Amino acid sequence: MSMPELATDPLVGLPPALNPEVTHTKNYFAALENFQRTFAFGQGDKVLLLTDPLLDTRVADAVMGLARARGATVRQYMESSSQITEVPEAVKALVAEADFVVSTWFCSIFDPYFIARRAAGQRWVKITYFRDLDLLHTPQARFPAELVGEIIRATATRYPAGRDFTVRFADARGSDFSIDYTPAMRELLLAHNRWRGKMFADEPGCYVHYLPTHGPNLWDRTAHRNDSTAPVTMSGTLYPQWAVGFAKPFTERIGCRFESDTIVEVTGEGSDAAILREMLVGGRLIELGCGFNPKAPRHTIYPAGSNAPGALHFGIDLARPSEYILRTMPQWEEPPVHMDLVTLDSTVTVDGQPLIEGGFLSALRDPAVRAAAAKFGNPIELLETAI
Incomplete structure (x- = not known):
């Protein structure tokens, strides 16, 4: 018996996409809720914007409008670029007077002067990921910031307290990289507001990112009291899939071998490997x-x-400025002495227990995270339907 012919109409097996006009307004107001709660200005706050010429002026206007509506005063200082690596002397007096700083500058997180101001209670929002006001219309802008915080807290519980432990990184390309942690390192790293899942700039000394996407680091110098000379027990070889400034993922296996926190060798034969070797060693x-x-x-x-x-x-700080970065990304938000190597499929374990499995963050399936997600909608759709 012959099979019946398929209809000539287009095949439809999945629901059609909704007309954007049906969801546009409600999605926009969900994003505005995150925006307004993140920039937690209070009456009488002295707000300082540290910006650069390539920032969408509507972003600064939105921040100013919210601040003024809450009775805060606003000043803005524009540097020639967001790439600056230390606070200019002329700006320190402005920073010292501020209660709340909103910044695009690269040096925001690590400049000793800024660190000292936060230690004294100054609140900060870094807007690397909010350089265009139209980003308010994206799914990541309206994803509940509180739920991001719950995911972060569930990840933090995988770092065991009160003992030494090792975090290992592996992938299908053969990466074998590890970092040893002490109890003191863990406590210093996880003490900060972002590791505690605090996503809004509403507590003294806080530092948050907006949009609420860039989470806290699995390791950084805060684990060593921001002492760049403190010894770091890490070693092995990383085979990154990609790096910022390269149009597509690498087609060859490029290895970056670490001794302590320093890259001492880059292997590979192709042109991308040659660029990275000159840049990263x-x-x-x-x-x-x-x-x-x-x-x-x-x-x-x-x-x-x-x-x-x-x-x-x-994130690698380079030994010297990279000509490749200067040619390829002359207006990059970060300076030509920095490079971000990227992996999307890593498996990360903490003393053998999974933190990330093939690029999937294990905490997304924690019962506490699922329960928190259920307050905002369908947990599976919220947590596992990727963009």
Whole structure:
């Protein structure tokens, strides 16, 4: 018996996409809720914006409008670029007077002067991922920021308290990289507001990112009291899939071998390997970042690594400025002495227990995270439907 012919009409097996007009307004107001709660200005706050000429002026206007509506005063200082690596002397007096700082500058997180101001209670929002007001219309902008915090807290519980432990990184390309932690390192790293899942700039000394995508680092110098000379017990070889400033993932296996926090060798025969070898040898790892927002696009790694859950970026401070970066990304938000290596499929274990499995962040399936997600909608859709 012959099979019946299929109808000539287009085949439809899945529900059609909704007309954007049906969801546009409600989605926009969900994003505005995150925006307003993150920028937790109070009456009488002195707000300082540290910006650059390439920032969408509507972003600064939105921040100013919210601040003024709450009775805060606002000043803005524009530097020639977001790439600056230390606070200019002329700006320190402005910073000292502020209660709340909103910044695009690269040096925001590590400049000793800024660290000291936060230690004195100054609140900070870094807006690397909010350079265009239209980002308010994206899924990651409206994903509940509180739920990002719950995912982060569930990840933090996988770092055991009160004993030494080792975090290992592996993937199908053969990466074998590890970092040893002491109890003191763990306590210093996890003490900060972002590791505690605090996503809004509403407590003294806080530092948060907006959009709520770039989570806290699995390792950085805060674990060593920001002492760049403190010894670091890490070693092995990383085979990154990709790096910021390269149009597509690498087609060959490129190895970056570490001794302590320094890259001492880059292997590979192709042109990308040659570029990275010239760029990276002698560079030092300063942060190992992880994504935590399930609606952040996994394969968008510009400007500083994918922020999808379980995607990793290894932030390297270079021994010298890179001519490749200067040619390829002359207006990059980060300076030509920094590079982010990216993996999207890593398996990360903590003393053998899974933290990330093949690029999937294990905490997304924790009962506490699922229960928190249920307050906002369908947990599976919220946590596992990727962009």
